[in-house]
Amino acid sequence: MSGVTLNKAIKKYGDVQVIHGIDLEIDHGEFCVFVGPSGCGKSTLLRMIAGLEDTTDGQIHIGDRDVTTMDPSQRGVAMVFQTYALYPHMTVKQNMGFGLKMNGHPKSVIEEKVAEASRILKLDEYLSRKPAALSGGQRQRVSIGRAIVRGPEVFLFDEPLSNLDAELRVEMRVEIARLHREIGATMIYVTHDQVEAMTLADKIVVLRAGVIEQVGAPMELYRDPDNKFVAGFIGSPAMNFISGQVQKTNVKIGATGDTLKHKLPSPYHGRVVTIGLRPEFITIDPTGDTFSVEISESLGGVSYVHLRADNGEKLIAEQRGDIRSNEGDRVGISFDRDTVMYFDTDSEKRIRI
Template sequence: MSGVVMKDVIKKYGNVQVIHGIDLEIKDGEFCVFVGPSGCGKSTLLRMVAGLEETTEGSMSIGARDVTAMDPAERGVAMVFQTYALYPHMTVRDNMGFGLKMNGHPKAEIKEKVAEATRILKLEEYLDRKPAALSGGQRQRVSIGRAIVRGPEVFLFDEPLSNLDAELRVEMRVEIARLHKEIGATMIYVTHDQVEAMTLADKIVVLRKGAIEQVGAPLELYRDPDSKFVAGFIGSPAMNFLEGMSTGNALTLDDLAGQFELPVTLPASGTGVSLGIRPEHIEIDPDGDTHTVELTEALGGVSFVHLVSESGAKIIVEERGDDRSVEGARVGMSFPPERAMLFDRETEQRIR
């Protein structure tokens, strides 16, 4: 098994640059997730690791080898795509062993490796079935099994759960997490779903417009984001933002009366700021009169209450317990100042 190191990696299509100087180290055995909105460059970067996209500038290493100019087959990687790409006329057994067969591996070795992948993925009872007789989740497991039998140094996953329904997505997330623990391989996983990122990753790389916004462990990014973009992207529901202005000694918010003192050094008076607060850190005051309950999403043990202010600003509050806010009611809201985060409105960088 091997880690992956990228040094000042750049990707251009003609005069258009889509990846901007990526410096990143993924350690041996680490589960690293690339996450970000559509068009941020996460799949392009993954394909560059695989060798399916040429690296315009910079270097790419896997283990001790510089693979920047190597063909995909020489890199020691295996890729699992969003589409299963299984041969419909072949059984599960033949699909998983086909790559080894084409490379001339002995039948006994192929049988052994397919049996091991089958054990890991719990596919024993499906070996003689063809893809048409499998569910979406089972097909994706076969696709992963095909990657396992190759014994790669690095596994690459390109949004492998996007085609599955909600229940299967949860099931396959658990399967992939279990697979990583069992085989201990280096894995790089691309998704736009931050819930997948939070539940699977050892390390999350948040990408924005082809550049790294922040790198860190899931809870590190959740609790200590460096920018408004990361704070708003990591977490479900997203962090709430209230616009305001620094007065030098305190903070005045557009949608809440009074001034707020925060445990940070405020910027110069007159500087526009955004205050971020997570839904679970806000409390609703039923006796208040600053916001209207627009919608209450009752999910069982928790509800998400959507509030709207007089100016139209929207806030989401996590509510627990048996008493839930009623749509149309007028309420107030409060939060502990130490839970709030402050961002410069212009640069969107965290004010600490």
């Protein structure tokens, strides 16, 4: 079994600590995605697992092996980068088999493994081409194929689709999901793309400033975030945050004047809290007069309407169908009150009711 376990993993560059005692278990065969803002440490953590960055303190295990100080070539991992890193003078077939050739594998074994990888990735017709004759998506498939032929215990992907256009990203996302289903290997994937994380992952690890904020299945994080950061980071468009005044048996929303019949814990009575509303649970009432429409972004079957309340707070509402809102319109909103979330304004922790 080749899961990955991190035990109090720390990374420092001199006096600067960038990874702060990470504890994490990734099960064998799981597709785990690291997400977080730029500089949060997700690529550093991936490179620590690969052995491309030294681990300052703590342990990393792959299966039952402690690989903390092991050379990258001995860890049983293969890494796919966003830059493809293909040899331009070699054919697809030569690129995919080069690592095995350098390690002294027999030609027959190389032929067999390259053939199997090209079948999985549908690269048979491109084997004699050189990278310059391939599209970006095809080059990335070759890069993935080069990883497959090594037969690693763990696949590591560092933002592999970020150099592709939107259409190719969708295509390659499907390819990677299919690849995971077919070979069943443990995969760890770094991305800043919400859609990639939500559609590919069995488990998402949300990182901020070198610390894990929350770990869980995609819809678990979406529906039940532990704090405001996770709530705002998971989901696109992001969750709306507005203020509310807590009373003994209800909460009054500052932006709309609505009163929510929710009883928060007594320490919050009289305090201001942060209210979270998902855009898809907000309905625009064209007969209302609470918000001003700043801009409406139409994507065809769905529109995102940016609203500003008279107190300056902003919301994004998702509209479907032929409903139209124009810049400068005055509108009201309604929303599903069962979907409202509350957060402590100071600590940003979720207030559960």
